[in-house]
Amino acid sequence: MRKRKMYLSVEDIAELFGLSVSFAYRVVERMNADLASKNYYVILGRVPTRYVEDNESYQYLSEQEKGRDRIQERNEYRQLIHDNIEYEILCQSYGTGRVEELVELMLDAICSTKTYQQINGEAVPTQVVKSRLLKVGYEHIQYVFFSLDRSTSKVKNIRQYMLTVLYNAPATINQFYDAEVRHDMYWGKDIPDR
Known part of the structure; x- marks a missing residue:
């Protein structure tokens, strides 16, 4: 059985409220200031779990700050x-x-705030989508453009289609190029010399 933490760290607050770690530091600072003003013992960089649960701790974030933090995260x-x-x-x-x-x-x-996203017609956790998309590199984008340029199918939802192609790129690029090489090598053997 997992023991409940007495104090939440900055990282815990960031995860709990969906904030960047840098912005979570400011939130914890405000919470600590509030605790100090009420004569509570304060541990810098930590907040009592009970305080977070008992209070509307999200009150420390104005709508403008929440938006600013999302913009900063998006830019990063x-x-x-x-x-x-x-x-x-x-x-x-x-x-x-x-x-x-x-x-x-x-x-x-x-940067989606949804818990799940539609990929390949399936609900995939956003954290998995995020992890996979952050693995996309130069060669994957080349592969995506190559695949898109060769496609002649009618696409009903281009956004969903492109997101699925990007999501699958790190998992399928090697097999795709292996198949291309095998195809070229096979046809190369059957062409008679002149």
């Missing part, structure tokens, strides 16, 4: 994605518009 993930996919090089090859569409789609999925 944007930079991470740009680094992962080698954004500048991709833009030179495929155009800024096409690459930016994929980046925005990935950001929407990564």
